[in-house]
Amino acid sequence: MHRFITLYLCILLSQWALAGNNIIEIEIKNHLFNPAEIYVPANQKIKLLVKNSDDSPEEFESYELNREKIIMGNSKTVIFIGPLRPGKYPFFGEFNPKTAQGLVIAE
């Protein structure tokens, strides 16, 4: 019984471990995302390290990814996305949507 519970907990907790190898860095500079297109493995949790090199805050937002977060000027943050089915998932900087556009491509 105890072994079963331990095994179940291990499987449950392994969800948190899955993003370990999938860390992708994005920089916001001059209201642009760099890189603007990021390729990620499908069906896995991904950890995005977003660094805002501008002085003004930006809001990382995506309807398709269901993510929304304010990143203050000259600071960095962590956003988890996925697991994503294969496809294209656009994101944008809400405070500067004309320039800050990006795409997550899961394959």
Added chain:
Amino acid sequence: MLLNAVIIILREVLEAALLISVLLAISHSINLRLGWLKTATIIGIAGAFIYQYNLESISSAFDYVGQEITNAMLQIMLFVFLAITVINLQARKSAQQLLMIKAGMSCAVSLAIIREGSEIIIYLGSFLHNEKYLLNVAIGGLIGAGIGLSLGTLTYFGLRNTTHPYLNILRKLLLAIIAAAMLSQSVQLLIQADWLPAQHALWDTSRWLNEDSVTGQLLYAIAGYEATPTPLQAASYIFGLLTIGLLDFFRQQRTRASRHA
């Protein structure tokens, strides 16, 4: 930039305005004075300034997911206070119930203003040193706020002047839906922070109703519509509705029982 400012401020104002207009309509229907709203507005605005001022240090807490955790806690508390409001809206209200209603509504509005207000302050504040766009953003913001407040006013008068045999139940149901939306949004934030497990989306209704459309945005503001929710999000929404429904039901039973006793 002006149009962008309109949209951003409109979205933030709308979420708070819709909640406030529903609560105001209920407050009017039970002849409450507006002290609860005045207090809530002052606390909300003060809280919004405090929150945005500290956002940088909050954001880097908990391994850079402090913002999600704080917002999720705000949303959960919003759910709780709206639930308290709903279950105390019984047919015959005791003095204690009226107090709970006022407290619930006041706290809910404070939290909503803190959440939306802080984003507005951050957005507008980021242009204070940007002379090129400052005027555009200020005008756009005023227009956006104006539209949001207008929609809120429309909602208020619509709810207030509707005569329907089941109006009380409808209003409570509307509050319950808003509360459930808060709860599922908090779950989404915790998933974003990796404090809750991530899952594939349960369904994708973006073909029928895109979150980016006007209807989609309105439905998101009032009911928390999501085109691609995860099973956990959907479950928390249903859980929120059921919890409030059951608590309300049991509260009604207790009131009825104590009256016949």
